[in-house]
Amino acid sequence: MTVLVLVFVLVFLETLQPNSRIYSRIKRSLNFVNKVTEKLTEMGNCLSFFETGKALPVESAFQLPSPLLTWPPGTGFGLGTIDLGGLQVCQITSFDKVWSTREGGPDNLGATFFEPSSLPEGFFMLGCYSQPNNQPLHGWVLAGKDQSDVLREPIDYTLLWSSESLKIKQDGIGYIWIPVPPDGYRAVGHVVTSSQEKPSMEKVRCVRADFTDQCEANTWIWGPGKTSDPNGFNVFNLRPKTRGTTAMGVPVGTFIAQNGGKDPPLSLVCLRNNYLNYESFMPNLSQIEALIQAYSPWVYFHPGEAYFPSSVSWFFNNGALLYKKGEESKPIPIDSTGSNLPQGGSNDGAYWLDLPVDGKAKERVKRGDLQSSQAYFHIKPMYAGTFTDIAIWVFYPFNGPARAKVEFFNVSLGKIGEHVGDWEHLTLRVSNFSGELWKVYFAQHSKGVWVDSSEVEFQNGNKVVAYASLHGHASYPKPGLVLQGSNGIGIRNDTAKSKIVMDTGENCSIVAAEYLNNNKTTVVEEPPWLNYFREWGPKVSYDIAEEIKKADKHLPGVLRKDFEKFIRSLPNEVLGEEGPTGPKMKNNWNGDEA
Ligand SMILES: *C1O[C@H](CO)[C@@H](O)[C@H](O)[C@H]1NC(C)=O
Ligand SMILES: *[C@@H]1O[C@H](CO)[C@@H](O)[C@H](O)[C@H]1NC(C)=O
Ligand SMILES: *[C@@H]1O[C@H](CO)[C@@H](O)[C@H](O)[C@H]1NC(C)=O
Ligand SMILES: *[C@@H]1O[C@H](CO)[C@@H](O)[C@H](O)[C@H]1NC(C)=O
Ligand SMILES: *[C@@H]1O[C@H](CO)[C@@H](O)[C@H](O)[C@H]1NC(C)=O
Ligand SMILES: CC(=O)N[C@H]1CO[C@H](CO)[C@@H](O)[C@@H]1O
Secondary structure: OHHHHHHHHHHHHHHOOOOOHHHHHHHHHHHHHHHHHHHHHHHHHHHHHHHOOOOOHHHOEOOOOOOOOOOOOOOOOOOOEEEOOOEEEEEEOOEEEEEEEOOOOHHHOOEEEEEEOOOOOOOEEOOOEEEEOOOOEOOOEEEEEEOOOOEEOOOEEEEEEEOOOOOOOEEOOOEEEEEEOOOOEEOOOOEEEOOOOOOOHHHOOEEEHHHEEOEEEEEEEEOOOOOOOOOOOEEEEEEEOOOEOOOOEEOOOOEEEEOOOOOOOOOOOEEEOOOOOHHHHOOOHHHHHHHHHHHOOEEEOOOOOOOOOOOHHHHHHOOOEEEEOOOOOOOEEOOOOOOOOOOEOOOOOOEEEEOOOOHHHHHHHHOOOHHHOOEEEEEEEEOOOOEEEEEEEEEEEEEOOOEEEEOOEEEEOOOOOOEEEEEEEEEEEEEOOOOOEEEEEEEEOOEEEEEEHHHOOEEOOOEEEEEEOOOOOOEEOOOEEEEEEEOOEEEEEEEOOOOOEEEOOOOOEEEEOHHHOOOOOOOOOOOHHHHEOOEOOOOOOOOHHHHHHHHHOOOOHHHHHHHHHHHHOOOHHHHOOOOOEOHHHOHHHOEOOO
């Protein structure tokens, strides 16, 4: 309607003489109406923002609950800059906001795009930063300082995308550019602007190809919809494609924007560490101990837990036995460090461990011994020495039976899910630039989740809080019930905050830090049990039909069929017929977490 009236007015104006009085009066009032409409829209935007409630999480910057410690002296750790072998980099955590959306992305709260600010003298921007609005601002990008023509200005920019035609709530309009690098150089980050003018060439630097490595899109930061649309526009975090203790890729902290399509080629790369002696940026033993004191997790057990952790030595000293295939009738006791366990080899089924044979001793060992329990720490370089991963392993002599939820009923699954010997872990990822805890990995059997520090629960300063699930001991960042299943039937993973807690930093034991050792000195001696590569529990076989029949007794008839079907669909890992192997046999010993 308004549009029609406007069109008529415009047509009418066209027919008038420009210098006529009526023309200029109408034009003046139209201008006025225009101004008022503009103001109203602005106010409307403000109002709708107030209506939608509180400030967005991203509007405040995350800080650990306690200030960072002054780390003890070492070599290169925690000094703020890292030399990648001819390219110095530092982590920038102060940002100027460039553009933000208030819709789309995780929780439909939008995302914000930032430019790094306050770069130290001589350092250049390598790309912009972006993150979802549903989390406090907690990010970094690397800035680079050239030593030998490793950095060069781009020769042009390509406009990848702009939000001009986007019909969603946004603050201004965003333009995302790809720097066009000179020959032999690559772009490692996008530039974001709030105007359609090309950024200046001095804005950013491209990196010589020999200092770059392949990367991949990781977690989703933003897209116009509430979930990522593979055919639409998306923004992701970037991480090196090859990751692990010997991989040389270094993430830049930048993001990648993509215009849809199946596996589009990436317009950006990561950095590569060419400094062979990268261990010099890693913490030395005194610094590792300080990091453990700063961040070591508290693990809370469920009030109903019956199967607690113990130290490995307690397990051995209290009657655990080593079995050899073919000599099953002659198991042997294990000494307290495991020095009589077979060392190395492969998990070939030739040996396994088990609980004591005697019924009473067996029941006692199954329940573990929290008092003696010890957490075992493995310290390793990640992202070519720019981060330190601290993997924290906890041993439980026994993994209790799984429990299922069938509509309103709790069902204990008997032998299903039980196994002897249970190795669980958490991993802390610490920045080598500052020593700040960046993320925590909560392992849940063969899966797990990375949780940003800004979403982690802390206590006693910067100590991480974790919850071990009832009987299964998987780690979770929050208490509550996680159900594995659907349609009202699933395996229960219950966690809760009880008075029973393990402080993993108390009487902890650093069992491996390979990077500290060299041919002349062994700084961290590995305990013999760590190099036992076979299973920590026997293969069990039970009659699944029998177990289902026992569990069925507690269920009304109408639910039994669905319950049976569900149990039979469970993967082997949950059925728990294999004893687990130790920490060194897991992929994350040398690789990245999932
Ligand atoms: C990370 O910190 C460790 C411990 O100080 C150090 O050896 C390593 O060189 C650091 N990495 C980088 C790239 O600075
Ligand atoms: C760590 O390095 C510092 C400085 O070189 C040194 O004083 C300290 O003794 C080292 N700590 C260990 C345990 O090697
Ligand atoms: C099922 O088990 C959970 C966790 O132990 C408990 O909180 C809940 O009350 C139980 N439900 C029933 C119906 O017994
Ligand atoms: C620490 O753990 C070791 C190994 O289990 C044990 O021998 C020692 O008594 C423990 N120390 C304390 C103070 O708990
Ligand atoms: C350390 O020893 C290994 C095997 O003996 C050898 O290949 C390597 O070159 C040695 N490294 C140094 C730095 O001496
Ligand atoms: C999602 C999840 O953590 N599921 C776990 C629930 O508990 C069973 C049994 O302990 C595990 O096997 C699942 O991985």
